[in-house]
Amino acid sequence: MFAVARTAVISARGARAVALRSGGVGAARHYHENIVDHYENPRNVGSLDKKELDVGTGLVGAPACGDVMKLQIRVDENGVITETKFKTFGCGSAIASSSVATEWLKGKTIDESLSIRNTDIAAHLKLPPVKLHCSMLAEDAIKAAVRDYKAKRAAAGGSADEPKAAQASA
């Protein structure tokens, strides 16, 4: 029980150290190279101006570990995501999960983006079971960003996706 809990607490720096030290020996605790890659070279780190009309911002947190994750999307007039940024204060798995999410989001329409599942992220990063909630956080962040974007467009009156939604329901 305690050993499992402690694994969960391995910090970002710890994750790298463990991965490096146990590299190639086949040790029990070994993070997959995909996590280490995304942790050491996170893609799309930064911020977009959340006040801009074509930007959607998702800010989510995991109370159990106290981590927070911000994920932003910029959507063009065709409803396609052209730019993504994230900033995560959390463990290596949370950083890697959000980094992967921003990579996968680019080029997708906002509706397609909702098809990204935490299980896909977890499978890609080979997250251990105790770290699955990090990938859930990334999925929640995507949903929150899309929700924020849609709410903004609705408030501004009429948008690229509003007519589409109306057609779908008709």
Next chain:
Amino acid sequence: MSRLAASALFGHRCAPHLRIAASAHHITLVQGRQQHQQQQQQQQQPVARATSWAAKQHAEQSAPWRPGRHPNSNPWSSSPQADPDTARRCGSCGAPVSKVGLFCECGRMQPLSHSAISYFELLDCPFGVIIDPKLVERRFWALQKQLHPDLHAVKSQEEQAISAANTAFVNQAYQTLRDPVKRVRYVLQLMKGQDEAEAAAHAERSATPPDPALLMFVYDTRERLERCASEQEARYVLRDAEQSMDAQLSELRGEVAAGDVAAVERGLNRLQYLAKIAEEACSVEHRLADAAAEARG
């Protein structure tokens, strides 16, 4: 983690540990001869007062502490002593033993169990989210002086196993009660009548809806910490976080008293974020202090 941080975290625990090691031999001698021991110590007491340390040792031994003085300390569960049908019997002499008793009258140690005794009862600490850490620490060491496996090394394998399990149980109780987040989680677990596994499964994905203002505050504070250039700045963040945690605990005390589970869950959520901020601020402070020391040569 820096050397400074490590010493700040663990330094205070070194002294009592060494003290235990030093007095282990003495305790082993008196352990297991309790009745005789008590008489002897009552006689010794006036002499022992000569030094404060010795006086403390003897005061604790002359009145061996027994858990369970607050059988109703958890208002959400029935008193463990209330049900005589499930009362334990001593594995050695067969005499009935109270569920919260540590030793049978024959001197044999009794196994402790989560279902029979709460951490608050075990450490004889009034139930609640705010505790007296010094009191809990004192009780913890008093218990370990009776239970630790080193003191029972010459006993039967079964008794050694009981001693090891009880020691682990007491350690867990202490680790839980001294940490504010773990303590509130435990109080919530008792309020909901969950066992440890249920509580862990629930904590994984909290049902409490996210609070956007709180998330914004946490994000901004973490960003502020990231930009900290001086030890002093980080210390301000740490102090603010600790004050907020104290305020949150005071609020939680009222909510626990009112039995408002949803409010306690929300309060625990906030407390967890604040604790993480404090933890980060502490490590940033030590990192900057180390860097400054290195720069000075």
